[in-house]
Every structure is written in structure tokens, then in C-alpha cells.
Amino acid sequence: MSSTEAKTSRAEWGSRFGFLMAMIGAMVGVGNIWRFPFVVGENGGGAFVVAFLVLLFLLAIPGLIAEVALGRYTGKGVIGAFRDVVGPGGLVGLGVVVVLVNVGLMSYYSPLIGWTLYYAIHSFLFTFTSAGFQAEPFFDAFLANPALTVGMHTVIMGLVAAVLLLGIRRGVERIVVYAVPALVLSLAIIAVRGLTLDGATEGLVFVFSVEWGALFESGTWIEALGQALFSTGLGWGIALTIGSYLREYDDVPLGGGVFTALGDASVGILATFAVFPIVYAFGVQPDAGAGLTFVSLVQIFPELAGGALLAIVFFVGFFLAAFTSGVLITEVGVTTIAEETRLSRNGTVLAVCGAIWLLGLPSALSADVLDYVDAVFASWGLPLATLAIITVIGWKLGPERLRVLSVNQNAGVYVGPWWNGLVKYLIPAVMVFIMAYYAYDNFGTPEMIGGMVVLVAFPVVGYALMWYLEGRSEPASADGVPGAGGDD
Template identity: 70%
Template sequence: MSTDTKTARAEWGTRFGFLMAMIGAMVGAGNVWRFPFVMGQNGGGAFIVAFVTLLFFIAVPGLIAETAFGRYTKKGVIGSFREVLGPGGAVGLGVVVVMVNIALMSYYSPLIGWTMYYAGHSLLFSFTSAGFEAEAFMNAFFANSALMIGLHTVVMATVAAVLLLGIKRGVERIVVVAVPAMVISLFIMVIRGITLPGATEGLAFAFSIDWVYLTYSSTWIEALGQALFSTGLGWGIALTVGSYLREYDDVPLGGGVFTAIGESSIGILAALAIFPIIFAVGVEPDAGAGLAFVSLVQVFPEIPLGGVIGIMFFGGFFLATFTSGLVITEVTVTTISEETRLSRRGTVLTVCTGIWALGLPSAYSVDFLDFVDVTFANWGLPLATLCILFAIGWVMGPERLRHLAVNRNAGIHIGSWWDPVVKYLTPTLLVFIMGYFAYDQFGSDVMIAGMVVLVAFPVAGYAIMSVADGGRQTSTAVDAPGGDD
């Protein structure tokens, strides 16, 4: 019998706080920035059909599983894996998830710095000033390495300050204000955009469906990548947020359906905020990654109240990225604080300092940031997702988790159809995405870096936990309470 002493664990103060934490974590640059330009490159309304279909049939079951896993174990990532796998090297799969999160945040922090910089200049009405040139502005900003590093430093210092306040007083207080404010800012943009002459073409692009795009494999691959990666499935975020749930909170509703609705709604809202405006002034909808930082910025001087619209967009953009970064960092903070003797204060400072140091190359060089982003988006994140789905689907078992945690106090009852989706369908599709990307990028630097991640991270995780858990007694994987609740 385990003699580990369990201390009282923090919980979300309200259900609304839990829901906003889930939405705040999942909704970030992938929704406000990436969703519109990927949608623009893949047929507009047709992409939305593919995205929403895959979101609800694939990502939602996975999010429910991960949230319930955290609720069941009431532990961070590594502790949850140990609960299922028993102590030893196999718990290194949990270390892989933490390592991927740290790597992700190391380059996401500089990106938050970009949105902070643009939000600041929107308040100064720089984008509507005489002689402003969007591309020259962006290039000058990216060339100023000292400024980029300074913004990265400010972001991580601010994240640390919020996390030092804890779950209720820090994270929850921020997300319950930031997420609604972000939605309101986008909604105001939508209202302004649809009143512009020519905006109906943007609405037609967003809502009309060119069915031929649904016959293209690229549309479905892009939609699946957006559905899985923009929700943060398998990053340990839903697991960590779920570990702070109260006993009577509803996992399927909050951790799955509501998150998916919020995720898809904000992405579509961002598209509706952008496309009517850019169509009104003749900008192409498939402008790519520069849609927000170059193309949209060029639009603001051309429309009435463009300066105010710029504040609305970049203010919401900053809030979206910052809340995501906050909860992403909390994944590592929760896990490290449980696995070491460090206090929460010591853990927050250690983790944030480490992420800051690892993020310096990405802050210094945009090219380096782009490289690690592609590497971890296509290799690191799927690897982390597969680690979590392996623990749930193949070790603990989805049926057991469904009885013990998913359907506990749930208003929406999840049936047995969920089990094979979590165990077989979602992992198969993830492997397919990775295989397709490997085929497409065969021999490239990104593929080589991806192979290094796929091999080095699990090996490092196994070695770390073999040493860390060396003194523990091997135990049975899961000691489930008697009877199904």
C-alpha cells in the first residue's frame, strides 16, 4: 500500500473559471492568426465543413479523454503517467509531454511578444498614420533582435507574475476577463466589417461551399491538423486543467463539447472579422501567414474607424496568445512542483527562467522560430499526443476511464462508441499526418530534426525516469476504487 502523503490540491473556484481556462488555453494564435489564412487557402466555407467535422468526431473525444485522465489522477503529467504505468522508465512518456510543452512555449513566448508589440502600436494608431508601410514595419521589427528579446523577457516575466498568484487568484482571474474580452473585440470587428461596401463578397467566401475542395486530400489534412493542434490535444493542457476540477464538474460538457464549440466559434469569428474587411478593399484571402501582420494592417487606413478596428483586432490577438501561454506554462509548473521539493514560487521562477533561456534563439531569429515551429507542430506535438493516448487507450483502457471519470456527474452521457475512437481512430489519424508530412518533406532539414525529436525525446524521458523512479517499488498500474461510479 502506498504511503505517499497527499496534500490538499487547488481547484477551480467556479465552473466558469474552468471553462474559460480550457478556452483560454486552446484558443490562441492558431485560431486568430492561423485559422483565417489556412481557411483562405483551402476554399473558405469548404474548409469550415471539413474542420468542424473532424473537430467533433476526432478532437472532442480526445479532449474528453485527456481532461478525464487529469480529473481521475488529480496529478500533473508525470504523476498521471506513473499512476497508470507504475514507476520506472515507462513514465518517461510523461516526460516527453513536458519536454514538448517546454519547447513549444520557448518559441510561443516570442510570438506573444509580436502580438504585444502590434497591440501597443495599434493603441498609438501607428497603422493609420501617414506614410505607414506594413511590410517595412514588420521587417524592421523582426530585424531588431534586442527589441524581440526584450519583448520575450517581458512576456515571460508577466507569465511568471500571474502564475505566482496560483490557480484561483492568478490563472482564473485572468482567463475569466481575457477570454470574454477577446470574443467581444472580434465580435465588434465582425459588426464593423459587414457594414463596409463590398463586404458581402467576404461573407460569401466564408459561408459558400465549393464542394470540389472537399475532394482534395490537402483540404482534409489541413483541417485535421488545425482541429488537433489548435485544440492542444495531447499537450498535457487538458490533463492539467482537468486535474484541478471539482468532483461535481462535467467533463464531457466542459472538457469536450463546450471547448470544441468555443474553439471553432472563435476561429470562425476571426475569419468573419477578417474576410469582409479584406474583401472590401480588394486584398486576396489566400495571402498566407502574412494575412494578419501585413495584409490586414494595410487595410486599416483604407476603412472608416480603421485605427479603432486595429485596436480591437490586435488587442484580442494579444489576449488570445497570452492566455494560451499562461496555461501552457502551468502544465510544466504543476508537474515539476509535484515531482520535486520546490515550492510553487520556486517552481514558477525556475520554469519561467528556463523557458526564457531556451526561447532566446527564437526571439533573436525569426527564421529559427519558424524552423522549430514546423518541427514541433508536425513531429513533437503528435508525439506527445500519442504518448497520452497510449496511456489512456492501451494501458488504463478507455472503457475504465469512461466509467470512473468521464461520466461522473455528467449531464451528457458518453457511450461505448467513444472507446474505439480514443484507442484506434485518433492515433491512426495522427500517425497518418506524420507519415504524410514525412513523405512530403523527405530529406529536408525539418524531417531530419523531426526524426531527432522522435528518437531523442523518448530516450531522454526513459533515462530520466529510470533514475528518478529508481528507488520506488514497482506497483500495479491502477488501483481503481470498487465499482463503477
């Protein structure tokens, strides 16, 4: 790898709308449509929503602003951005940690996107409204068929590669500007239909009635925090990568922070509007867990007037949400590795997508493996990546420097000095708490063991790799390195 300038001129988003849709498309995915409704159902409804919104605005917005601003400030992918801040040497390995977590995440996310594609295809075949259809045996049969699960995983990575081969403007931006509005429209159609059903208001009462006592339970806040991180993608390197393609006059606080968080929360709440009125109208348990979308909800479509068309609308929207996130998750590795190696962009796309496909085979072959990897990366991998990015910004570059030079550059929403403390102290403290809590709560479990491997192995591998490739064990002097050694 090299610290020299990128081989080619850097692409930019073609419009502010394209940038905003890329941010929303990256953050809105399975976490909003599949995970958010059932986590709300399992954690008491309105109390969880309140906790989620508090943490979204307290942590996610400041963190996303910081990550997008770092991308624009350096104009580079994850590893290049870290090198600009800490100087060449082993500490650049923190950027490698983010890339490793990102690739690990996509390795099991791709098979999950394959599930949504499989259901979208069957919605067009009117499978869910056919005579004798049974939702649970259908889902179990799909998961038990390796040809189907691996096949869907393979198709997804092929489609992701096809989009990325077209580049930022012609590929990524072109799909998100259509896919994200289509997703919102599909959820709105389902929500409107659901609200017309008898008993639908009970679903809204469940979601928006707050049991204040639940807000004093640690489990509510832990789950809400996990959802805020999972659904916004804070610290995954996605916002940094998207920010690196920003034009000089784009607005970071409004677009990269406030708009994205509001959009993410809105889609999650819209998904609850789409799911819970229907769930309550037909007497399905709201705490049905991960099977709420793929099993419980599917059973309802035959009972709905126009259920066949509503199934198409729902699962096409579900697939679009998952797929756009997958494209932008993969772009993190593509951007970074293309800059750090002699590979062309096309060669990098094929290499990264091929590696993710190979790493994703175990998750494609076994839902139990997928669940295990998800538990490891959601509980330890993602907080580790977030901690790496926020620590570099808060304790090496300095939030005050980033705030003045990038965050408030051409900003319509001014970010004051209060932001510095959130980035430097609060967010890192919360990340450490998450990992410590899960280590305590899951002591001795296979998930904890896997988490400890990630926490130890990824930083060691990252540091050793960059120390070896860059030929030094200590970071270089800050002289000539943009932003290195800064503080607030």
C-alpha cells in the same frame, strides 16, 4: 522525482465558469486568430471549414474528454498521472515527452505572443493610422531589431510568471474569466464593422461556399487536421492539467469536450468573420499566408472609418488570446515539476519560466528559427505528445474504465461505449498517419531531420530519465496503482 503524494493540498477551480474559461483560454489563441483565417484562405475557404469541423467533432471532442477525465481521475500533473496509470518506471517517461514538447512549444510561442503585444502597444500609439505608415517595412523592421524581439519575449515571460505566481484561483482563473469574454467581444466588434463594408459579402461567400471537389484532396484534410490539433491543444497536457484541478462535481464531457470544441470553432469562425469581409472589401488576397494578420490586415485600418479604434480592439483581443494560451501552456510544466521535485510552486514558476525564456532566445532573435521550430513541433512534436497521452488512456488505463469512473461522473451529457473505440483506435491511428505522412512528404528536408530527432530523442530521454530516477527498468505491478493495467 518521487511518486509520493503532492507536498501541499491541491488547488481547485473556484467556479465552473472559471474552469470553462480556462479551457477556452488555453485552446483559443494565435491558432484561431492568426493561423485559422490564413489557412482557410490558402485551402479554398468553405471546403476547409467543413473538413475542420468534421475532424473537430470526430477527434478533438473525444480526445479532450479523455485528457480532462484523466486529469480529474488522477488529480495530478502529467508525470504523476502517467505514473498512476503505468506504475513507476521507465514508461513514465512518456509523461516527460509531453512536458518536453510543451516546453519546446512555449519556447517559440512566447516570442510570437511578443509580436502581438508589440502590435497592441502600437495600436494605442495610433501608429497604424499615422501618415506615411507602411505595414511591411514596419513588420520587417521589428523582426530585424533583436532588442525589440528579445525584449518583447522577456516581457511576456515576466507577465506569465507574474500570473502563475499568484496561483490557480488568484492568478490563472482571475485572468481568464475576464480575458476570454473580452477577446470574443473584440472579435464581434470587428466582425460587425466588417460586415457593413461594401463587398464584405464576397468574403462570406468565400468562407461558406464549399467546393466539394476539394474535400477529395488529401491536402485539405491534412491541413484541417493540423489546425484542429493546433487550435484545440489536444495532447499537449493542457487539458490534463486543467482537469487535475477540477472539483468532483464538475461536468467533464460538456465542459471539457463539447463546450471547449464549440468555443474553439466559434472563435475561429468569428475570426474569419472579422478578417475576410474586410479583406475582400479592400481587395486584399485571402491567401496572403502568415502575413495576413501582421501585414495585409494592418494596411486596411487607415482606410476604415474609426480604423484607429478598431486597430486597438483587434490587437488587444489578439494579445489576450495569445497570452491566456501562453499562461496555461506554461502551467503544464509548473504543475508537473512542482509535484515531482522539492521546489515550491514559486520556485518552480521561476525555474520553468526562466528555462522557457532561455530556450526561446533563438526564436526571438530569428523569425526563420521560429518558423523551423514551429514546423518541427507542429508536424511531429504535437502528434507525438498526443499519441503518448491517448495511448496510455486507450491501451493501459482503458477507455471503458475512464468512461465509467471519471467521464460520466456527474455528467450532464452521457458518453456511451462508442467513445471507447474512438479513443483506443481512431485517434492513435490518425496520429501515426500524420507523422508518417509528413515524413514521406518532407523526406530529407531539415524539418524532417528535426522531427526525427524529436521522435527518437524525446522518448529515449524520457524513458532513461525516469528509469534512472525511479530505480527500475520495468513498470511495477499494478497492485495499488489506480487504474494500472486496465482495459476496455
